[in-house]
Amino acid sequence: MVNWRSKYTCLFVFILLETLIGCSVLFAQETYKTTLGSIKFDAAKTALEPIHAINKKLKVILRPNDGALVALLEIRDFSFPNTLMQEHFNENYMESDQYPTASFKAKIDNLEVFFNKSSAFDVLGEFRIHGVKKELLIPVKLIKKATSFNLKSSFKLFLQDFNIKIPSLMFYKIAEEVEVVIDAELVME
Secondary structure, eight states: OOOHHHHHHHHHHHHHHHHHHHHHHHHOOOOEEEEEEEEEEEEESSSSSOOEEEESBOEEEEETTTTEEEEEEEGGGOBOSSHHHHHHIIIIISOTTTSOEEEEEEEOTTHHHHHTSOEEEEEEEEEEETTEEEEEEEEEEEEEOSSEEEEEEEEEEEGGGGTOOOOGGGTTTEEEEEEEEEEEEEEEO
16 A cells, blocks of 8 residues: 555656756756857958958857857957967957956847847947957857757948057058958757
């Protein structure tokens, strides 16, 4: 004969277990992170002298549940065609010792609408570059794959918006407006 206490204890444990499982599903945050992420820029004023670099260590996090999008990079991780250019970039323009990182933070409203298929949309977010915060609208394209997303973006940044000075000797070579291209593969964590 089954004791009523053991019967109710089993029922209580079952209800507790179901509640815990339900809460863990409710509070679980699906997060997509970069496995491969790159950001490159072109700052050449003319085609005569290329001024471009690439950073293949871009970190991006996307949380569909709350629409959070965050990108972070180390300034010193940009690679240039020659080491002198890289040295000038880090010391004279970006002051990488003082401002070692750059970031972008945004909250994408109604991300679930875009998230189930490949989509292109504009994102309003906050850039932090060279110690300056600036809110900008950038285009983003999410390309859905079987188990991941590819995030792409191409936009322009103005150096003066981030207090990045161009010496008068370099004014004829370096553009005031820099073309930026992002390509990041995001997989679920």
